[in-house]
Amino acid sequence: MNVSGGLRETLATKAAGFSDLMGTAEAVPPPKLLLKPVLGDRRPWRHSVFILRNRILQASLLAAAILWLTGCPPRASIAEINRDRGRYLGKELTIAGRVSDSFGALSTGVFQVDDGTGTMWVYSQNYGVPSNGAKVSVTGKLEQGFNFGGRTFAAILRETQARH
Secondary structure, rough: OOOOHHHHHHHHHHHHHHHHHHHHOOOOOOOOOOOOOOOOOOOOHHHHHHHHHHHHHHHHHHHHHHHHHHHHOEOOOHHHHOOHHHHHHHOOOEEEEEEEEEEEEEEEEEEEEEEEOOOEEEEEEEEOOOOOEEEEEEEEEEEEEEOOOOOEEEEEEEEEEOOO
């Protein structure tokens, strides 16, 4: 006779009798035995390290994405900048469009960018001056009252990063 089989039958009979007392006629399955891991088994430890490493990686990627998105200067249309110069004055921003006019020498000069909504002059020092018709994206700080080459500009974007 199998001892564990007899024990299961006894437990099932007692459980059925208890359930009859409670008013239900369903048989209750025998309880499952819980097995403890063998001392030499290290998989649970490795699994928890794997999960922790994945969570750290996910948190790092999320933090990097947030920093990348907040670190970008805002891109604005030239019409929006001209409408509310005070809002953008002294702040770094990015404009994009085609060069409609340019002059300068020895990697210093000014050029006019037209994005279809308006035009804005850009002062470039150490970044060179693009040719007319070139498509550019310029990042810089907006300044007011600028003189260059005998001309006065009401508002100009002083280039702070190389164009892309």
